[in-house]
Amino acid sequence: MRIRKETALAYTFLSPVLLFYAIFLVIPVLFSLFISFTDWGGFDLESMEWVGLKNYRKILSPESNFLHPVLTNTFLYAFGTVAISFCSALAVSFFISRLRFQGLWRTLYFLPSVTTIVAIGNVWLYMYNPTNGLINGIITGLGFRSVNFLDDPHHALLSVIVAGGWLGIGSSVLILSAGLKAIPDNYYEAASLEGAGAMRQYISITLPLLRPTILFVLITSFIGGLQSFTLTLVMTKNGGPGDSTNVGALEMYNQAFSFGNWGIASAMAFVLFVAILIITLVQLFIFRRGGVESY
Amino acid sequence: MKPQRTPWISYAVILLGSVLMVFPFLDMVFSSFKSASEYASLRYSLLPQTFVFDNYKLAFEQLKLAMLFKNSLLRSVSITLLVLLTSSLAGYVLAKLKFPGKQLIFRFILATMMFPAFLFFIPNYYITVHFPLAGGNDLFGAGGSGGLAASQLGLIVPFAVSGFGIFLMRQFIMGIEDAYIEAARIDGARELRIFAQLVLPMTAPVLATLAIFEFINSWNEFIWALLMNSVNTDLATLPVGIQMLKSHLDPTLTQPLVMAGLVIATVPVLLAFILLQKHYVRGMMNSGLK
Structure with a gap:
């Protein structure tokens, strides 16, 4: 019983931190990885167009700056x-x-x-x-x-x-x-x-x-x-x-x-x-x- | 090493170096007192021929200094308080409590420090502006006028937790004897009370270090504030407001004005830092390598 109380307490104290990292670190990294495979101007999500590796090919090509x-x-x-x-x-x-x-x-x-x-x-x-x-x-x-x-x-x-x-x-x-x-x-x-x-x-x-x-x-x-x-x-x-x-x-x-x-x-x-x-x-x-x- | 004789060469080198470090600041302060015509003249001089205060008068007129100051101060104070709170809570939990998943969470927090800031500007800009139920947004983050960036929250919330802060607090709290905490528990103290009245006061020196560090960093932070200013110009902080002033007008005319703005923005913080440097420098030197 004692241990479970401590666990509950620990996660209560940690919850703001974990929520923050979910919203401003984990989701952003995944979101950003997804964006990198699309053509997008940053406006509404419907206008995102999946282009596969095109962006990577473009920036890693010898002509790119x-x-x-x-x-x-x-x-x-x-x-x-x-x-x-x-x-x-x-x-x-x-x-x-x-x-x-x-x-x-x-x-x-x-x-x-x-x-x-x-x-x-x-x-x-x-x-x-x-x-x-x-x-x-x-x-x-x-x-x-x-x-x-x-x-x-x-x-x-x-x-x-x-x-x-x-x-x-x-x-x-x-x-x-x-x-x-x-x-x-x-x-x-x-x-x-x-x-x-x-x-x-x-x-x-x-x-x-x-x-x-x-x-x-x-x-x-x-x-x-x-x-x-x-x-x-x-x-x-x-x-x-x-x-x-x-x-x-x-x-x-x-x-x-x-x-x-x-x-x-x-x-x-x-x-x-x-x-x-x-x-x-x-x-x-x-x-x-x-x-x-x-x- | 205790030198017996006065180390003249060391003094000479360090003095010369100090001049190189401090000179740009002197240049900034003195040129803020130059008149625009003197500034536009072709020869460099450190000291103004006559000290004029016009630049400061103009800076107060052309910059919305009250707003800039308010935003900078509100932002820095809020971030500092939030980081102190979240870091000490998480640091205490990770140092003193036993629970499943502890090692995993600690490793994760260490790993967050390896992610470079530039990776987050793009996604966090979108997330902040389209934050659900903020700034008139609906549950899906649409329809509003800037989400979190509709208010100063946009400048504050994405900085509310610091991996470095959690790490720093954990390391310090690990050094506190378990016996104190156990004794308080046996006396029947509630956990929140143990944290607030027993652990927190003992961490005062490291809290001071972290507070100075966070306050200065958020006061000086520029890129995110610039992005928030592009959503909502009411969110300009001092560095952003001064940089924007520069890009709008004729640079040769506004340079002394910019210098005056920069003096207003930096000198209070520098003076505060010099007064508090003992807490900061000592804290950083003790915690930098562990």
């Missing part, structure tokens, strides 16, 4: 932002660990992470402005010609990546700092007694012991980068010029909500989702071998 440049850009964006934010965060978290007022410094680096992307995107747009922006102010001040960062297809993607990498530093610093704190002080003390210098200690103690944290940061921020599109939306609206900054989730968003191709957009969402899922599983495997059991 989805594989290239859109998915290529998605990977470049994820790679670039992770490279910038991870390398910076590794250095920053190490140097902060040697200072006083660590909380203050970490907060400063974290400020972009608690700011709306609309602000981040617009401020970087202003800094990139070819006529009155800060960065071109410095470039022309040094005697070079000003660069049209976001209107030039050769520079646009890199310009968005730099902003995105800058934005990601703070959260990586937070996680890496937590990892650094978990390394016992006496390891360093013992190394100092043996005469190891700071550089030697970092390479022989810090990096090996930090490896699970490093893998965690790399993988979560890479997956985050593959999904990200808000910054690109704010800075370039539609992934322009041309498709030079366009990424998968943004193309999906515009196909659905700018052009009303809900079928194509849903197919794109699933292709991107499956790609991310495969990458996640591969990385989980690397994780396990890299010594993170609990992830």
Whole structure:
């Protein structure tokens, strides 16, 4: 009797959560999978037309812009932002660990992470402005010609990546700092007694012991980068010029909500989702071998 | 590592980096005080030649700031309260009660965190707009004027549960001694009372972390709010209202105005964050890796 009461209680407490996931997660995923096999403008359900694999064939065909440049850009964006934010965060978290007022410094680096992307995107747009922006102010001040960062297809993607990498530093610093704190002080003390210098200690103690944290940061921020599109939306609206900054989730968003191709957009969402899922599983495997059991 | 000498190089690197992190914010604040003509001039300068407050006056006139603020605040407060409630209830159940299906539900909640947000914009947009019996819709979700998006519910309901929140609460509540709960049960306390008066107060530190996290995230969330605004313009939040202002008018004229709007939208949250960062940063650092 006691056990059945506990079961009833548990499911009563869980019912709002389970109902929510049914309506806003399970049904949507199935619905979205169904839409991806139809031709639909998102209006009434009767106007849905079953087209089988047509949408998938279309976006995966060599002529489509989805594989290239859109998915290529998605990977470049994820790679670039992770490279910038991870390398910076590794250095920053190490140097902060040697200072006083660590909380203050970490907060400063974290400020972009608690700011709306609309602000981040617009401020970087202003800094990139070819006529009155800060960065071109410095470039022309040094005697070079000003660069049209976001209107030039050769520079646009890199310009968005730099902003995105800058934005990601703070959260990586937070996680890496937590990892650094978990390394016992006496390891360093013992190394100092043996005469190891700071550089030697970092390479022989810090990096090996930090490896699970490093893998965690790399993988979560890479997956985050593959999904990200808000910054690109704010800075370039539609992934322009041309498709030079366009990424998968943004193309999906515009196909659905700018052009009303809900079928194509849903197919794109699933292709991107499956790609991310495969990458996640591969990385989980690397994780396990890299010594993170609990992830 | 306790440094004996002052680590000058570390200070130099971190200070330089901090300048790079904070500078864009300074640029935003200072340019919000530039006049449109100074802004349109060809040379960059950080400081305005003369500080003008016109942009703020204009921002208050042209943006429906009262509405934007109300929507942003109502949304963030509601989502935060709902997530705290659902996360602590589910977290408690998954940490302390024994029942069939527990492992399955916990695995499911972990799995929900692997689904990327972009997968849900399309179906959830349709579901929200065609929500049965909401906003004048009939039982089949037809006939109404926007379903949940007829009111602020459209901004709130799809964010009412957070897999991360449930996970965070479960991990924390697992650390509470079973003996407390057993003792209360033996004393005859009802289950809801055990949860509300015994467990919940003990979770205060992690609730604070989760509250700050959810409030900031929902205050800043942009894409869903933009979609809801496309159904019903009365649902614009601060980020949406400011971004829309930008796309409507001549960009060179409105840029300082946009900056003023962004200062209004971000600076209160940033200041609140700096005040509360201890709860947030410590909570995140303790929970980030477990």
